[in-house]
Amino acid sequence: MTAASSLDTLFRPRSVAILGASDDPNRISGRPVRYLLEGGFKGDIYPVNPNRQTVQGLKSYPSLGTVPGVPDVVLIAVPAALTEASVVECIEKGVTGAVIFSAGYAESGEDGLKMQQRIGDIARAGGLRLLGPNCLGIFNPQIGFYGTFTQSLDREMPKPGPLGIVSQSGAYGSHIAYLARRRGLGINYWITTGNEVDVDVSESLEWMAVQPDIKVIMAYVEGVRDGERFRRALELAHNNRKPIVMMKVGRSEVGAKAASSHTASLAGSDAIYDALFKQYGVHRAVTTEEQLDVAYACARGIFPKNNKLGVVTLSGGAGVVISDAAERHGLDVAPMPAAAQVKLKALLPFASVENPVDTTAQALNDMSLLAKNIEVILDEGGYDALLGFFSTVPNTRTLSGPLKKAIEDGCARFPDRLIALSMVGDEDVVQAYEASGMLVFEDSDRAVLALAALTRFATAFDLAIDVEAIAAGVPIGDAPLSEFAAKALLGAAGIPFLSERLVSHAAAAGDAADAIGYPVVMKIVSPDIEHKTEIGGVLIAVTQRDDVIAGFATLIARANQHRPDAHIEGVLVAPMAKKGVETIIGVSRDPVFGPAVMFGLGGVHVEVLKDVTFRLAPFGLEEAHRMINEIRGRALLSGVRGAAASDIDALAQLLVDISRFAAAHRDDIETIDLNPVLVLAAGEGAVALDALVVPRAAVSS
């Protein structure tokens, strides 16, 4: 059974049975019946309770077996101890979808985990899709289906609308559903996945990503088990232009295994989630309020294509506050064209007309001036979004209506523009403005944040996701690789290195140096010696043949002295590197999402300042450029203090190539370190001076 069809049934059942249904509408096992009745469920409801003739006025059935037909969904509202029997009952009846509410499974310890796994196995074998356990269920207000006992519906049922909500936490999912309703936002689909013995957040997102009646998806995620499917879901949502507003909580470090590599010790799954969300254009909200604000704005369905924000206010101070906020959130309060400023000045001689346009309270005396003002701003300013600050004026009964009409009149010719207001008003006042298509925020900063998020969605939707399926590469085996072997492997994948020669005796070293040209660098080569400098295994700036020959002996002697057991492959003779900016590129393997590429500037930038950025492999050139542009020390690559600008294009290509290599070896490479990667002057390329490849098996063994 495909994901689509199973969740179709769970979200749109024609009949529902409730095992353990209580007659008390306030009990956990009574509430689903109550909600189905209050919500006007458009299908059949079958309470199952052997001790009663009726449940909340409905005929009660002694067992699932006695229910007529096969219910599309069974809500299992019995204690944990009885759940397994209920699952078996469902399968015997031929049911294909069930929800388990009760807790006491994986979250409560070893025994609970075993019980949960057993139930999962039984369900899978019997073709039964399970939601839960330890979840608050699922609802779909369009058909009045409430497979939930959440307290948060106690006072008022949700209304249908453009929101889809997926939450691993039942309580959080309920909380945001309640907040959404207070904000006037309807919900078409709501699902909480709990312990995820079967249906998980990835599948739920995948399902929501293809629903035409969802305009925006809100998600709460603590951790993802199926990284592949999660990525597919995000990609699907992106391709269908469905914004996802994500609350990803918790910061757990990547396990001790990954910490063995220098690169990986900087990673940590939270950075990987950040990378993922950037790559797929997901908005990661920091606070619940932000999550609601952005979802609310998305539901309007207008995503401004440029980041220019027009601002109209009744107060100079508010204009400054909004300008500060715009800079913080990445919107451009670009000035009005000169001709438009002249027009505005003619309308309102006291106004500031550059942008923010401060009409002063004068505009309130003749609302037609405000309308005309807004019309000029939208017509000539080049803004895809307009933010108006009207403070408490909409709540003054005399001015509220005329103000609304003036804004409507000013916007009438521009239905494609996003109009947002920062204003304080009672609920009915706010709703009236919203009914006219305006977004309403009390706080101007929250308005600006949401508008900036919409602009980023517009940009992200228009960019193709730079991901391509990469076939697995030839396995590299599980033996440790020497620097020379690592460079050969990566060099074949397109990673540029210096033209080096591996030699096995002193005279050959001299010949190699003669061929390369002086000065040269010499390094010991052994798969058993990871950190060469620590044993004096590197000689730099060797300027003549005699020194090269003596140096060969020195290196071999040092290796023998410090690591008598090491297998020595020889000595590497290499040219001295040119001047360039030192960067570090690494790959580490996230246990859930696979290989991730890290980029940062060399030295203290990575180690002390943690000025690094990540992306999941593979990715393309545009994404590589975004990585490079993200680091705080970016200006160092543009040339500072008279230095030449660096070859950014070559660096980006190197990032792409390493990401593709990492993706091809997602199963057999644990980490890669290219440290340093020297980025030369523009046009001269980038070159990795050292390479370390750690096979996956080498770590686990």
Add this chain to the structure above:
Amino acid sequence: MTAASSLDTLFRPRSVAILGASDDPNRISGRPVRYLLEGGFKGDIYPVNPNRQTVQGLKSYPSLGTVPGVPDVVLIAVPAALTEASVVECIEKGVTGAVIFSAGYAESGEDGLKMQQRIGDIARAGGLRLLGPNCLGIFNPQIGFYGTFTQSLDREMPKPGPLGIVSQSGAYGSHIAYLARRRGLGINYWITTGNEVDVDVSESLEWMAVQPDIKVIMAYVEGVRDGERFRRALELAHNNRKPIVMMKVGRSEVGAKAASSHTASLAGSDAIYDALFKQYGVHRAVTTEEQLDVAYACARGIFPKNNKLGVVTLSGGAGVVISDAAERHGLDVAPMPAAAQVKLKALLPFASVENPVDTTAQALNDMSLLAKNIEVILDEGGYDALLGFFSTVPNTRTLSGPLKKAIEDGCARFPDRLIALSMVGDEDVVQAYEASGMLVFEDSDRAVLALAALTRFATAFDLAIDVEAIAAGVPIGDAPLSEFAAKALLGAAGIPFLSERLVSHAAAAGDAADAIGYPVVMKIVSPDIEHKTEIGGVLIAVTQRDDVIAGFATLIARANQHRPDAHIEGVLVAPMAKKGVETIIGVSRDPVFGPAVMFGLGGVHVEVLKDVTFRLAPFGLEEAHRMINEIRGRALLSGVRGAAASDIDALAQLLVDISRFAAAHRDDIETIDLNPVLVLAAGEGAVALDALVVPRAAVSS
């Protein structure tokens, strides 16, 4: 007349006259009369309007002269053109305080500015204190005094309460007053200063800082003209433990003058405000919502002394969200002591008991368990603040009361603790919880931010402000200073330099080098050559006497070649510096606040990463340590990659010494650059290798 007494009269008049009072209660000139009447002003109201017998039911006077007695405050509600005559009228009558509402002054151009200055001069000469022009006035709900025409009182008058509001913008001041009222926060004093021809934001803050009936001050500032007085006001508020919650908007660069120095080009007045607010313990709010939240929390009057936050929730998810927020805002969700965890586990076997304590919904079934739980957390957890997350439960009518009682019972023995709730509830529900002394926030992140701010206030209040009046130093004159002269000057002030010798002929250079010991550094010394390296004026690692003698000639020749007109003082011979961490310390003169000290790590840290911090001079050791701890690259001073830890104490002392020197020369030094300052290993000190002092006159000439 002292500030205190003038503002006393403006805030607490016994009689008010309104020049140009309108009978129409909705007009600008009618609204003050209406508000005084509606607010139940406890003094005499004298409308002045020659065209009417009565104004809004009150007897109208034909002129100010005919009003009985001398009104304490006159509200000048006449057009700009008539204002000057009104000011003269006030003085003739012997009035000592007036408010000018009308716009059209400094903000509207050159003519307006002149008119404003003239009015200011007249008032000063006549002993009349003026508020405005271009302001929305002043109010004090305790006595029903409303010297304002703000629209925002249209629907409802404010109530008295613990808030003081000072705003340069009338519209912003009105906006936050309205928001405060919606939040249930009363206001005892409200003032908007507009164009500040006389009364300004500094004086207003100073006045509020000593009012016993203000618990928290909200301020909106665009720019300060009297830096000294502003600092005094902040100091007074700090010493009186009055929290200031500040919205400082706008980011204007320090002028072109200051940009002439390398240090100053990194400054900019906004960074100086940041420094100031840190030094005086002012909370700088980023958004209006944050400003309200923090002020609301301050009004409770409990400032947690430690930064440990106890968290109790009904949902694991919320606990994770709150833990993330606590880390972001600097609070410590410290675990419960083991013994307390055992007790909690006994109470609620399914609960998470470490902290966040997740009681699960189980606690709702027996509220006494929740009460007991909270009691144990407060009794044994060591938390000065407790945040409870209860989602929508308080809004479910059946549970709201019992939940409130359970929290009250749990907290009963701990009246000194701060109890905050994150919950969603209708206005009356929220008010009931607040009436029990709990802070209520809908969003948990906003709750955590506010609690963190309270904790920072508590810390700041307990720290003495590290500021001491520094007597002016001996004037340094206005001629440019050579490096040698600068070092002599700063050396006398305690700044450590290498033991260098200035020599004027080659043999003396050789002798100096012999005495210092090889290798040495040699530098050309001239007040006319600021950037020595650019002309080859520095020789490093000179290893023998012959080279020193030859080097002397080289340096003189280079100086003559590049700057034939330069006055050459000689050549400096100095020891090679030891290994250390390069830092940069600078002083620049802010036009408003005087000398500010900048600190950062050397090289790219300052120039590219802008990893710098500022403080206004002078300051003491604690503040210097805070500066050092603030930079992102701080770890470099703790020793990374095997390097020794740096001598932080010596660095801090150097910062203190330069700050005191800068304060003593606040009038005659424009900038100082110590670049680099080498911080040696712990115990070995810090030493400035170069010094540049630019006298103020040297810049302006």
